[in-house]
Amino acid sequence: MKRAECIEALYPELEDRLVVTIMGATAQELYDLGHRENFFYLQHAMGLASSIGLGLAMNLPDEKVAVLDGDGSVLMNMGGLATLARYRPPNLTHIIFDNGSLLSTGGFDSHTTSGITDLAAVARGAGCPDVHLAQTLYEFVEAAAESFENDVMSTIVAKVEAVGPDHYGMDFKLPENAIRFQRFVQERVRPRGGETASVQADDLRHHPA
Amino acid sequence: MTVSRDNSKRIYEGIKRAGIHYLSALPETWLVYLLQLAEDDPEVTLVEVAKEEEAIGIAAGAYFAGRPNALLMQNHGFLASINGIVSLALLYRIPMLMLIAHRGHIGEPYPWHTQGGILTEPVLRGLSLPFDYVRDPDQVGRQIREAYTLAMSSLSPVALLLTRDIMED
Numbered sequence: 001m002k003r004a005e006c007i008e009a010l011y012p013e014l015e016d017r018l019v020v021t022i023m024g025a026t027a028q029e030l031y032d033l034g035h036r037e038n039f040f041y042l043q044h045a046m047g048l049a050s051s052i053g054l055g056l057a058m059n060l061p062d063e064k065v066a067v068l069d070g071d072g073s074v075l076m077n078m079g080g081l082a083t084l085a086r087y088r089p090p091n092l093t094h095i096i097f098d099n100g101s102l103l104s105t106g107g108f109d110s111h112t113t114s115g116i117t118d119l120a121a122v123a124r125g126a127g128c129p130d131v132h133l134a135q136t137l138y139e140f141v142e143a144a145a146e147s148f149e150n151d152v153m154s155t156i157v158a159k160v161e162a163v164g165p166d167h168y169g170m171d172f173k174l175p176e177n178a179i180r181f182q183r184f185v186q187e188r189v190r191p192r193g194g195e196t197a198s199v200q201a202d203d204l205r206h207h208p209a
Numbered sequence: 210m211t212v213s214r215d216n217s218k219r220i221y222e223g224i225k226r227a228g229i230h231y232l233s234a235l236p237e238t239w240l241v242y243l244l245q246l247a248e249d250d251p252e253v254t255l256v257e258v259a260k261e262e263e264a265i266g267i268a269a270g271a272y273f274a275g276r277p278n279a280l281l282m283q284n285h286g287f288l289a290s291i292n293g294i295v296s297l298a299l300l301y302r303i304p305m306l307m308l309i310a311h312r313g314h315i316g317e318p319y320p321w322h323t324q325g326g327i328l329t330e331p332v333l334r335g336l337s338l339p340f341d342y343v344r345d346p347d348q349v350g351r352q353i354r355e356a357y358t359l360a361m362s363s364l365s366p367v368a369l370l371l372t373r374d375i376m377e378d
Contacts, residue, residue: 052297
């Protein structure tokens, strides 16, 4: 199966979620389906997409958070799987597209190629409570549907082909993505009141006119 | 020399008075009492990471969520976080407050801390990160509040270096 097919199948379900993607092909394939203000693309700092997802999910228990990760990025932050397992916010779904390749940086084999490192086993061993392995698009869609519904932090390792888009580029700057994403989240949570809603007002109070 | 329980409490009170109730940390000797206070405090959430760079990502997520937060780490953990600081916090303009135990500097008896201690300030300067030294328990509350204010206004990480003066009795 191709990652682009998985993301396309997922896309309607992402409308109501806060989505954090890794760099390169994964970010581009999501973007090409149509950018939404609830998407944040981490175009560098490999490994930290899942950590951003953890910070979001722990602090916004009423929101659903999805992280679109990759084998190369997870391999750079395997300790992060253990941190996710320890705090396991139930509103977080961690999807790891495993193409066995550092596709966006030259296509070199990653440690998961030929089954050397089994990321689903790593996630289970780290203590992640609900780990799915998807080999086909059908299995992926089924695993995603279940993970989005259940009340436990879920991890999906999707084995995909090492293919990506033939172009890269987005029509906004990286800090603009962060600023718009933060604003989207704040506007969404503000009507609910509570602690998160007061932060912007506090910032302004510190600010001379 | 022992870690100062009283001054750890002053730092902790400063963090809470700045409105910060979400902390990510990797335990280290000078931070022991601070982290114990956080663990025992129902008003505060403490996330313990496996490696400090994770905390850069977690802080970014908490910032997006609108939750005032801070990172507690040893200076060697700061050195281990640099790609996250550069390619997430600086690249995307994400504010964060880092409280860094400044091990390995003047007065340090343990050789293994010394290279990190000596290099911490030059690396902060190399990254153009605003920072200040924390020495006086009577000033730490103000320093935390002001560092947090600068982080939020500049959309940059800001560091406070917790020195031997304040961390040891």
